[in-house]
Every structure is written in C-alpha cells, then in structure tokens.
Amino acid sequence: MADEIKAAPPATFKVTIDNITIDVKPGTTILNAARQIGGDVAPPAMCYYSKLEGSGGKCRTCLVEVAAGSTADPRPMPKLVASCRTTVMDGMVVKNITSDRVLDARNGVVEFLLINHPLDCPICDQAGECNLQDLSYNHGEEGTRYQFARRTFVKEDIGPYIQLHMTRCILCYRCVFVAEQITNKRVHGVVDRGDHAAISTYISRAVDNDFSGNMIDVCPVGALTDKTFRFKNRVWFTKPVDAHRNCQTPGCCGKATLWMRGDEVFRVTTRKDPWGEVQSFDGKPGWICNTCRFDKKDAKDWVVEGLTTISRHSVIGTNKYETLQVPAETVKEVMKGQAPKLLMNIHNVSEVNNPNIHLSEIDRPAHADDFSESATHTPGQGESDQFGRTN
Ligand code: SF4
Numbered sequence: 001m002a003d004e005i006k007a008a009p010p011a012t013f014k015v016t017i018d019n020i021t022i023d024v025k026p027g028t029t030i031l032n033a034a035r036q037i038g039g040d041v042a043p044p045a046m047c048y049y050s051k052l053e054g055s056g057g058k059c060r061t062c063l064v065e066v067a068a069g070s071t072a073d074p075r076p077m078p079k080l081v082a083s084c085r086t087t088v089m090d091g092m093v094v095k096n097i098t099s100d101r102v103l104d105a106r107n108g109v110v111e112f113l114l115i116n117h118p119l120d121c122p123i124c125d126q127a128g129e130c131n132l133q134d135l136s137y138n139h140g141e142e143g144t145r146y147q148f149a150r151r152t153f154v155k156e157d158i159g160p161y162i163q164l165h166m167t168r169c170i171l172c173y174r175c176v177f178v179a180e181q182i183t184n185k186r187v188h189g190v191v192d193r194g195d196h197a198a199i200s201t202y203i204s205r206a207v208d209n210d211f212s213g214n215m216i217d218v219c220p221v222g223a224l225t226d227k228t229f230r231f232k233n234r235v236w237f238t239k240p241v242d243a244h245r246n247c248q249t250p251g252c253c254g255k256a257t258l259w260m261r262g263d264e265v266f267r268v269t270t271r272k273d274p275w276g277e278v279q280s281f282d283g284k285p286g287w288i289c290n291t292c293r294f295d296k297k298d299a300k301d302w303v304v305e306g307l308t309t310i311s312r313h314s315v316i317g318t319n320k321y322e323t324l325q326v327p328a329e330t331v332k333e334v335m336k337g338q339a340p341k342l343l344m345n346i347h348n349v350s351e352v353n354n355p356n357i358h359l360s361e362i363d364r365p366a367h368a369d370d371f372s373e374s375a376t377h378t379p380g381q382g383e384s385d386q387f388g389r390t391n
C-alpha cells in the first residue's frame, strides 16, 4: 500500500475571538491572539507578562470560554481556560466579553483578589496606574462578603530603593521572574505556602541588584513602590515625557519615561506599551538600570524626546491637553451646511414659561390651558386678566 501523504500543517491558524477572526502563528496563546485584535477583546492579565518567561497561570483574570476547540475537533471545552497559557488551534472559537460565564467568573476572581487586598488606594502610590484598581472598577462589587480578618504581615525592609507592602501583593510572581531572569543575583522569592505565602528576602537581605528597580515596574499593584518617589506626588499631577540618555550599563536600554512636574523630575520608569508591559526596542525588552532610575533625577541628564502617549482612558492623561485632537465638526454636514443654532429664545419656540403668566398666583398645579392664547392675552386698559387684575 502506498504511503499516505500527510498534509503539511497550515502556516497560520484561524482563530475567532468574540466574533472577530484573525490568522495567527501556531503556538500563539489565546491572550496574545486577542491582543492582536486589541481593545476589549483582549482579556485582562494580572500575572502574565510577555517579556518574562514562565509567567502567567496564577491569577485567573484572563479566563475565557472555548466554544469550539478546533476545526478537527469542534467540541467546546467544558471549563473556562486561562488564555495566557492556552495556545490556539486552527478553527478555534473563543468567547471573552461575549460570554456571560466569563464575565461572571472574572467578577468572582476579582472578589477573591480583593479578599486580602487592602482598599487603601487613597494613600497608595500605585493609585492611578494600578491594574487591580482598574479591574475592580470594571468587575468589582461595592461590598465584600468576607467576614474574617485580612492577612497582615510583619513589615520588611528590602533595601534602600524599593518599599514592600506585602498586604497589597497578589502573588503574581512577576517580580520573582524579573529577579531571576534579568538580574544575576536573586535574593527574594515567595516563601511559605497557602495563606502564609509571602514575598520576602532570605534572610532579611537588601534587594540591591543593578536592575532590581524593574521589579517595581512589573508589579501590577502597589506592593513594590519606588522609595525615592513615595508620597512626593500623585502620578496624575505629573507630566510624563519620553527621554533617553547614553547609558553605559550593559543591558540598560537608556530609554525611559520621566515623570515631571515643572522642571523637576520626580520619577524615572521604563517605557510602557499599551498592555502596561515594558516596551521593546530592537526586539528586546527596554529594561533600565538603577542608575538611570534612581540617580538621574535632573532633566539635564536626559535628552527629552516629547510627551508620552497616554491611553485616553487613563487618569494620568487628565488635564493634559497638549496632544488634544479636536474632533471634526459634523453638525454642519448633517444640517446641509447650516450652522447649528445654539442659543435661542425659549419664548420663540414654546408657549410654556410665558412671562405674562405668574405661576405663583395660580392656586393649583399649572395646566396647559393656563398657557393658551386666551390665557396669555395681555389685557387692555380697563380689562381684567385671568386672575382678576385690572390694568
Ligand atoms: S510584589 Fe508585586 S510583582 Fe511581586 S508577586 Fe507581589 S504583586 Fe506580584
């Protein structure tokens, strides 16, 4: 019998997410396929970070429904799947915001994340740029059903640059992956298990590696914040600008965002992409060193390129009108070239509110008849009006 000739696998897979079909490379995760579509179709991700190997699969905020597994096996998957860890198949059909099951599960995940997270946004340095704050606005409940005490931890000093607030940590492991993958000296990790699991150094060591500041940028909540910026300013009062310097530290891209107020540089961070991850330059993640981040707080140290593009939904863009795009005027077009009449005298177009009617003198609720022509007829000399007044 002649050998069967196997068909070559397709170079791209067709996947449909929330009724939008795209072609992606085999091996792409559902989350990354959805990011290629963009907008609300992309599930939220609190632990996945595309630039950190092994990240994802911890927080469950990215759950989606697989309505059809593939063209070859179109059965739906019985359980919701973590989109950051599930790769697409040819002909797969996925539901994210079009699935009530997904939205319900996401509300539940947010409720779980908030069980131990303190609601201290008004005093938290991450407020305004916190992924959990955004998520709870979209999926959170007003109240909590949890009746037990929240977890508390002994405060731990992890060094001169980074403040650890363990009560805010959601154990996403991103900072551990940063320390493991981009520094050569990881001294912290998740210690203990279950309800006692915590980010900590072993044993009370200072996190002082040259690239340790990047842990602050990947933390999705306010568990790791910049000690040199704490309580100095609210991010929405600062103006972010893109800048670069000729940094000689190997591995530092030298491209950063300066958070300025007037001429003062309050904070230096990596540049972020639309998914809140560090931007890539020449195909490599644009991490910055601690010298750029903590020691170069003078505008003269940097070459400013221009204003940072901020999402129009972000509170950080509030009151910053420099890049405002005035929308095209469409009213004239709709009104066949006529300019809209924005101010008009209400008495010209309506009989109500007639100045000759004194509502305070009607001893009952006003009625349309009170504004009829006869009622509003101004009485002549010697005539009496509807209230019996004589001119
Ligand atoms: S400290 Fe932040 S980045 Fe690290 S595990 Fe906790 S939430 Fe994640």
Ligand code: FES
Pocket: 044, 045, 046, 047, 048, 056, 057, 058, 059, 060, 061, 062, 063, 082, 083, 084, 085
């Ligand atoms: S982003 Fe997928 S499980 Fe956290």
